[in-house]
Amino acid sequence: MTETARADDAGPITASVIPGLGTALAGITMVAMLVPVRRGVDDPVVWAGVAFAAAAALAFLIRRHSDIDQTVSGSIAAGSSIAVVLLAGYALNQGTMGSVSLPTVSSSIPVVFVAFVTAGLTAGVGVADYFGIGVGGLKRRGQQVVVLTGVGFAGLFSPYLTTPVIAIPVVPFLDSFSEVQRTLANQVVGQVGMALGTVLVVGAFLKVTDRDLSFIDLRRPTLRDIVWIVGGIIVLFGVLYAISLSMQATGVESADHATTQNAEKAPEMLLVLIPLAILVIGPFEELLYRNVIQKSLYETFSRAGAVVVASVIFAAVHVLAYSTAGLGAVIASLGTIFGLSIVLGVIYERTDNLVMPALVHGIYNAVVFTNLYFLVG
Structure with a gap:
């Protein structure tokens, strides 16, 4: 492991802010993946995406409120989020967009793509938590x-x-x-x-x-x-x-x-x-x-x-x-x-x-x- 991969500013703040950020991103991902479900899309790929997003959120929550080893929670969160990236990408490829109209403009946004992006960010936060990288380190990166x-x-x-x-x-x-x-x-x-x-x-x-x-x-x-x-x-x-x-x-x-x-x-x-x-x-x-x-x-x-x-x-x-x-x-x-x-x-x-x-x-x-x-x- 190189010097830059080590915990460069880990401390008490890492145990709350980083998992909190991960929880928020994983929550957004889960909500975005649920949009097609609420519209009647009964696709196992979408349901699997919801489940993995929930697993990532749960891993961050446990990390934030318990003494669980950060390598365990970080690996679960990162792995689950990468799975969501793959599943959301596959859903988009198969035409499941979950598009939502924007109220102020005459266009829409594919919510499943939002899940694709936020899952990628969540995976990054999970990796940061795994290595004990704090807020400053995450910001610099x-x-x-x-x-x-x-x-x-x-x-x-x-x-x-x-x-x-x-x-x-x-x-x-x-x-x-x-x-x-x-x-x-x-x-x-x-x-x-x-x-x-x-x-x-x-x-x-x-x-x-x-x-x-x-x-x-x-x-x-x-x-x-x-x-x-x-x-x-x-x-x-x-x-x-x-x-x-x-x-x-x-x-x-x-x-x-x-x-x-x-x-x-x-x-x-x-x-x-x-x-x-x-x-x-x-x-x-x-x-x-x-x-x-x-x-x-x-x-x-x-x-x-x-x-x-x-x-x-x-x-x-x-x-x-x-x-x-x-x-x-x-x-x-x-x-x-x-x-x-x-x-x-x-x-x-x-x-x-x-x-x-x-x-x-x-x-x-x-x-x-x-x-x-x-x-x-």
Whole structure:
């Protein structure tokens, strides 16, 4: 266990405030999961979600009003809440939303999604209680997650600023290009814009946090590192296969990446994306989400915790890319991204070398794009 995972400010306040916060969040989760039940939805998945939310609330209540070991109550609360996340996600995927109309605006909110979110927060509080992390520690971690999530989304939106600049010298020639050439040019410009935007965000982060380029973990791969690359690619595809099988077995539908839909219209774009996956997409995404975000999380989280939190952020920033279907399908796809991100995060955590996850990520994407090209080409 690393220093940041230990009880950093545990004390009497931990025994009341943290369990109290967990109880409140678990209560909200339970109420949200009960909304479909009150509307006549007799789904075992929803009932199971209610039961697990109640178990989490009960664990926090017992922890608050008795001398039960915090590792016992924390593990029960965290485990039960993770179960609610999975069950609520599955319910959303199957169309159980429990939507409630908002009185002041002409829209509604899917209450089961509220349960999905609050259950995730409850799981985090349960982990904090398990390790004896107090209010101050929870606040520091929460603030850092918010800031680094902002950094992640800055990386997502930065190409909207940089790509038009990169496109300026290309625009005068577009009229003389064929349709295929324009498609390829757009892909190259877009990926270069992404790379430049990522560099600007990373540079700004290093400047604001008073760090220099030594923060970037770049070194020549050793023979051991090559083994990590090969093993990582195998594991990455193994995880994808396992997730796909479980989704098929449970009837879970996922959303297509926007690239997949675009490739169906213009398969030629994949011929550019295949090399760019290795040269641009893998390296620059890993630079931001692993070397900057995950490494920064080492300051306040254990390394394992940093891998998980960075993967949550990585999945969250992909929401727009997968917004090609309904909410439940998007959540399923983000769950897959989260699982794949865990593998990349572990590779980086084990090697402390950006080259490793960058190559694994890039080669994985290149293989996926190649397969997609033969499917739609």
